[in-house]
Amino acid sequence: MSTRDVSKTSSKISLDSIKNRIIRVLPRDLAKKLPTRIVIWVISKRTSATLNRRYRGGIGATNVLSFFYGHEYGEILICSGIVSAEAQKNELPLDYYMTWMMLHGMLHLIGIHHEESSMTAARVDRLERRILAKLFH
Numbered sequence: 001m002s003t004r005d006v007s008k009t010s011s012k013i014s015l016d017s018i019k020n021r022i023i024r025v026l027p028r029d030l031a032k033k034l035p036t037r038i039v040i041w042v043i044s045k046r047t048s049a050t051l052n053r054r055y056r057g058g059i060g061a062t063n064v065l066s067f068f069y070g071h072e073y074g075e076i077l078i079c080s081g082i083v084s085a086e087a088q089k090n091e092l093p094l095d096y097y098m099t100w101m102m103l104h105g106m107l108h109l110i111g112i113h114h115e116e117s118s119m120t121a122a123r124v125d126r127l128e129r130r131i132l133a134k135l136f137h
Contacts, residue, residue, distance in 0.1 A: 015040045015078075018099050022106060025134045033110045035074035040102065048079035064101045066108035076105035096136055103128055 019040060023031055043051075048061035055065070063086060065077040078101055087097035104124075112124055 015042070015098075015102070018095075018102050019106075021135055022099065022103050022131065025131055026106070030107075030110050030112075034106060035068065035071055035109060037073050038106070038109065039073075039075045041075060041077045042080050043077050045079055045081045048077070048082065051077065064105045064108075066105040068109050068111075074109040076102060076109070078102065078105070096132070099135060100128065100132060103131055 019038060023034065026034075045061040048065065049059075051065055052058035052060065052062045055067075056062075061079050061082050063079055063082045067075045067077070069075075078098070083097055083101055084094060087094045090097070092100075107124060107127070112127075113120065
């Protein structure tokens with residue numbers, strides 16, 4: 001697994017560890033939809049903005065991007081600058097927020113897209129909150 005550690009606080013956040021914790025608490029029917037191999041990349045705001053524009057037609061950097069290449073492989077790209085700023089703004093610990101963004105990216109890899117409808121967005125929100133509660137009880 002190719003991952004990188006993010007060290008924006010005194011303790012390192014292991015992206016592999018976060019990913020594995022999420023997979024363990026995901027409902028089984030969702031976990032089995034994940035690609036066999038998930039690679040996590042930590043990217044800059046500039047790279048995030050470029051990829052967001054190129055692949056989503058978005059403007060500016062975004063916190064997380066996911067790319068599903070089939071059942072065998074998927075990527076989650078996390079913009080450390082955006083995630084750190086959002087965690088601070090929301091007064092949340094960086095490890096909690098990083099976990100939330102990785103979970104969010106995994107749900108996209110599974111095929112759950114909050115942009116589809118307000119009903120799907122509410123479902124994603126409930127699911128994320130339920131899983132985060134299990135991880136940070």
